[in-house]
Amino acid sequence: MMEPATAAFAHRKIGLPASAQIFDLSNACLGFLNALTVAAGLIESGQIRCALVVAGENGRPLVEQTLNTLIERPLSRNEIKPYFANLTIGSGAVAAVVCHESLLGNGRHHRLLGGVARAATAHSDLCQGDTHGADALAMQTDSESLLVAGVALAKDTWEAFLPEVGARGESDFDRLICHQVGSVHRRKLYETLGLDLAKDFSTFETLGNMGSVSLPATLSHAVDAGAIQPGNRVALLGIGSGLNCLMLALEW
Numbered sequence: 001m002m003e004p005a006t007a008a009f010a011h012r013k014i015g016l017p018a019s020a021q022i023f024d025l026s027n028a029c030l031g032f033l034n035a036l037t038v039a040a041g042l043i044e045s046g047q048i049r050c051a052l053v054v055a056g057e058n059g060r061p062l063v064e065q066t067l068n069t070l071i072e073r074p075l076s077r078n079e080i081k082p083y084f085a086n087l088t089i090g091s092g093a094v095a096a097v098v099c100h101e102s103l104l105g106n107g108r109h110h111r112l113l114g115g116v117a118r119a120a121t122a123h124s125d126l127c128q129g130d131t132h133g134a135d136a137l138a139m140q141t142d143s144e145s146l147l148v149a150g151v152a153l154a155k156d157t158w159e160a161f162l163p164e165v166g167a168r169g170e171s172d173f174d175r176l177i178c179h180q181v182g183s184v185h186r187r188k189l190y191e192t193l194g195l196d197l198a199k200d201f202s203t204f205e206t207l208g209n210m211g212s213v214s215l216p217a218t219l220s221h222a223v224d225a226g227a228i229q230p231g232n233r234v235a236l237l238g239i240g241s242g243l244n245c246l247m248l249a250l251e252w
Contacts, residue, residue, distance in 0.1 A: 005024040056093040120149060
């Protein structure tokens, strides 16, 4: 719902104290990564010492509305294409605790090293969604143009990201975790950036595109599968409509 913030319900159900600040942050598929950087900034500035970052995506209303539209309307081949991306949408939820190092014990912990964000809002019309009736969602995507513009933005971001986090190239990372869209997008992204596809870990085959949940959920699955080990350096490559790109470096 529009009011109040979803975080208000989470605050109440978790039983957090009145001193715990809450707010929603939204930026299409980059919302979770944006929230990590906001939390890190609040911690570094001394305003807070610990943050719980949560994201949830329910793709069912969009998928069901898309199916209804395709069944009910006599669409031509070109009219159907903007709806294709909707059929790859999945659902999921993730959470992460970000805190000051003084709250950690002597055991190994994960560290956010830094990152870079870039925007190309001239392409903000390539993927747009809105409400459709009381409980449904509608979205249309120019998938081909979004792919080309998104990969170009990712290339610019990657080139700025490497020196920012003290990396010389892809060889300084043990694993690459990307926002999950599909095989064509993944292949084009890795080819353009000159990255080793063997360092990728994908989940879109079974989980689909879960929006802001996709990248962190894929990171979690990679850890569970043993693809990320303690001490590994991991690059998180987030790309979302808008267009926006945010790349973060982690030390696991």
